[in-house]
Amino acid sequence: xxxxxxxxxxxxxxxxxxxxxxxxxxxxxxxxxxxxxxxxxxxxxxxxxxxxxxxxxxxxxxxxxxxxxxxxxxxxxxxxxxxxxxxxxxxxxxxxxxxxxxxxxxxxxxxxxxxxxxxxxxxxxxxxxxxxxxxxxxxxxxxxxxxxxxxxxxxxxxxxxxxxxxxxxxxxxxxxxxxxxxxxxxxxxxxxxxxxxxxxxxxxxxxxxxxxxxxxxxxxxxxxxxxxxxxxxxxxxxxxxxxxxxxxxxxxxxxxxxxxxxxxxxxxxxxxxxxxxxxxxxxxxxxxxxxxxxxxxxxxxxxxxxxxxxxxxxxxxxxxxxxxxxxxxxxxxxxxxxxxxxxxxxxxxxxxxxxxxxxxxxxxxxxxxxxxxxxxxxxxxxxxxxxxxxxxxxxxxxxxxxxxxxxxxxxxxxxxxxxxxxxxxxxxxxxxxxxxxxxxxxxxxxxxxxxxxxxxxxxxxxxxxxxxxxxxxxxxxxxxxxxxxxxxxxxxxxxxxxx
Numbered sequence: 001x002x003x004x005x006x007x008x009x010x011x012x013x014x015x016x017x018x019x020x021x022x023x024x025x026x027x028x029x030x031x032x033x034x035x036x037x038x039x040x041x042x043x044x045x046x047x048x049x050x051x052x053x054x055x056x057x058x059x060x061x062x063x064x065x066x067x068x069x070x071x072x073x074x075x076x077x078x079x080x081x082x083x084x085x086x087x088x089x090x091x092x093x094x095x096x097x098x099x100x101x102x103x104x105x106x107x108x109x110x111x112x113x114x115x116x117x118x119x120x121x122x123x124x125x126x127x128x129x130x131x132x133x134x135x136x137x138x139x140x141x142x143x144x145x146x147x148x149x150x151x152x153x154x155x156x157x158x159x160x161x162x163x164x165x166x167x168x169x170x171x172x173x174x175x176x177x178x179x180x181x182x183x184x185x186x187x188x189x190x191x192x193x194x195x196x197x198x199x200x201x202x203x204x205x206x207x208x209x210x211x212x213x214x215x216x217x218x219x220x221x222x223x224x225x226x227x228x229x230x231x232x233x234x235x236x237x238x239x240x241x242x243x244x245x246x247x248x249x250x251x252x253x254x255x256x257x258x259x260x261x262x263x264x265x266x267x268x269x270x271x272x273x274x275x276x277x278x279x280x281x282x283x284x285x286x287x288x289x290x291x292x293x294x295x296x297x298x299x300x301x302x303x304x305x306x307x308x309x310x311x312x313x314x315x316x317x318x319x320x321x322x323x324x325x326x327x328x329x330x331x332x333x334x335x336x337x338x339x340x341x342x343x344x345x346x347x348x349x350x351x352x353x354x355x356x357x358x359x360x361x362x363x364x365x366x367x368x369x370x371x372x373x374x375x376x377x378x379x380x381x382x383x384x385x386x387x388x389x390x391x392x393x394x395x396x397x398x399x400x401x402x403x404x405x406x407x408x409x410x411x412x413x414x415x416x417x418x419x420x421x422x423x424x425x426x427x428x429x430x431x432x433x434x435x436x437x438x439x440x441x442x443x444x445x446x447x448x449x450x451x452x453x454x455x456x457x458x459x460x461x462x463x464x465x466x467x468x469x470x471x472x473x474x475x476x477x478x479x480x481x482x483x484x485x486x487x488x489x490x491x492x493x494x495x496x497x498x499x
Contacts, residue, residue, distance in 0.1 A: 001073035002026075003065070004445045005234065006437035007054055009079040009163050010242065011100065011264040012311065014053035016061040017434060018072070019441040021450065022460040025432065027067070029060035036097060041104035041346065041494075044097035047085050050163060051170050059230050069232025074448040075225065076238030076440030078245035079163040080264075081186045084138040086149070086160050086211070092174055095146050095158065098166075099138040102265075102304060102346045106137035107355040118204065123278050125191045125198055127285030129353055133302065135162065136188035136205045143207070153208045160211040162186070164239050171236060173226040179213045181295070182244035185287035190215070192287050193276050195295050218244070218289040219443040238443030240289050242436045243267040247298065248289045249439030250404050250430070251458055258392070258400065260385055261436060262409035265349070266306035268388045269298045270396070281391040282351040289443060291454070299395055301350035301388030305343040307409040309377045312345065319370045326374050327414050333371035338363040340486040341376040348491070351391040358493035362486050381409065382419040383483045389423060402426045404464075406435035413467075421471035422480070431462035 003026060008015040012035065017028040031053040036044040062068065082101035087094045099105070110130045113119070119130045128134055139160055143150045152158045161169065162183045168176050184190040184197075189207060191198040197212050216222055218240045224233040240248065243261055247269045250259040258270035271288060274296050279285060283299045290296045305312075310323045320326055344357040361373070393399045402425055409415060410433050420427040432438055445451045 001071055001450070003067060003072050004441040004450055005058060005061070005072045005075045006441040006444070007058060007075065007077045007167065008242070008434070008437040008440065009050060009054050009077070009167060011080045011102070012308075014050065014057050015437065016054070016057040017437045017441070018061050018065050018067060019438065023432060023438065023457060025434065027061045027065035029057040029064060031057050039105070041107070043100040043103040043346070045083070045100055047087070047094040047098050047166055050098065051167065054167060055229060069234055072232075072234050073450045074237040074444040075231075075234045076444030077164050077167055077236065078240050078242050078436050078440035079167070079183070081162060081183060081241040081243065082133055082135050083163050084135050084142065084160065085163065085166045086139065086142050086158055087166070087169070088152070089157055089159050089174070092170065095149055096142055098163070099142065101133055103138065104132045104346055104355055106132040106141055107347070109137050109140070110355065122188060122201070125193065125201060126188050127185070127192050127276065127278065127297070128188050129282065129284060130188075131353060132355055133304070133349065134186060134188040136201070136207065139207050139211075140205045153211050156210040158211055159213070160207075161213055164241075165213045168222065168236060168239070171225045171229065172223045176223045177213045178216050178222055178239075180216055180218045180239040181287045182218055182241040182289060183239070184215045186241060192285070192295065192297070217293050219291060219447045221447060235448060237447040238440045240440055240443060243269055243300065244286070244288045244298070245439035245443070246406055246436040247271065247439065248442060249435030249437070250406060251454055252404070253454060259404040259406060259435070262306050262381065262405065262407035262415070263436070264306060264308045266303035266381060266385055268301040268385060268392065270392055272297050272299055279395055281394050282353055283388075283391055283395060284350070289439070291446065299392055301391060303384045303388065304346050304349045306381050306384070307407070309341070309343040309380060310409065312343070313374060313377055317373070319374065326378065327412050329371055330375040330378055330414060331371075333369060333375055336363075336376040336379060337365070337368065337372045338482070339368060339372045339376040340482060341373065341380045342486050342490040343377070343380050344490045348487070350388050352487070352491065354491045356494045357491045360486060360490040362489065378412065378415045379418060381415060382422050383480070385419060386422045386480065400425055402428055404428050404430070406430060406433050408433070416467045420467040420469045422476055424469045424473065424476070426469070427467040428464040429467070430464050
């Protein structure tokens, strides 16, 4: 068998990639799908759009490689996290659209929980802060707002899952209702200290335990694909939430190792080992993939809008035709000329955690051009990452010496150079930037013996591209001060308006 197949189900597209034994991409396919915005601050997906685009991408990738299912040793799945799907166990039909991780409809409910003083308990059990980002309040909303849902859930007729669960349920024709530890740790219902669904939290959010999937390790076999789907009987052997998968794909296996993924959002994770530590600087603590089948943890800083700001330039402002045009447009000017864009379109994540923040574009003059706005958009991604790294440096008491990067926006040389300049440390980009999918492939391949060990994988990796900082620190300090000023102005904007 020549390949591992990785299904990379993201927020705006589904991708399938075939990897060879030396970790190179043999073929890939990708399909975008519809984003649904029923109300301001609400974000939904059609679960069948997720499923059909993922399956057709997998079949297309195989065709492009001239491969058959029998050429594939195993399948790994990585997915957008926190997004909630609830479906009927008998019919396999969702009771509602998926509520996406970006959705803010439960902001008022989250504020009420914070005001009631339960956040410390939740942090100590889950490592998470109370925020609409996580799954628990989304599940509760569905049970309260879909007619008959609570009664069915209490009768054991409904299943909850994050996107990995939904895909595996359908890939196995309903034989497997599972999730892995990394995805479970994002629900705000899973006790990451004890490694189990937490009865106190299920009661707090009024979510019936019988809805919850079985929790499995990220690298173990969980059934086979149903033959009717055109993928043979490929074993499903790897599952991980996208950011933990990227951490594994970067082989950040030791405490202190860290990476940042530039996807729809940006997510900075730092391996902290086998001891649970609650953050003092508004980061979250989350479970990561463990080859040892032990609970292992990372600090995480979650940025809600990263590469999605480029999509916003394309789809909303229409100043570029395709996302890859942004670097050329930003290059038409030498700097942003004082323009700052705070892309708080769905609130602010780490380290601010303000669900009521709003997007802000400031510093406009009559001389402002599209290029200035494009450059400010790219810079906003790097500024947000720098804020999170500051918090992480404070948490550990030691500063980063380098930053490993990956994800779609990491191919942008201008952004990577600005990130290095902003941080004052080298930025290292791997030859294969699709490390989210690569992590799922590594997990699946190690589980079935396609690779013997992480050491074997590491020995075949190609050298990174290295971006060295080369900008005046005084200039960088002034830029960061202006950024912080803009961020403060964006906060609490919708506090008195609709949640």
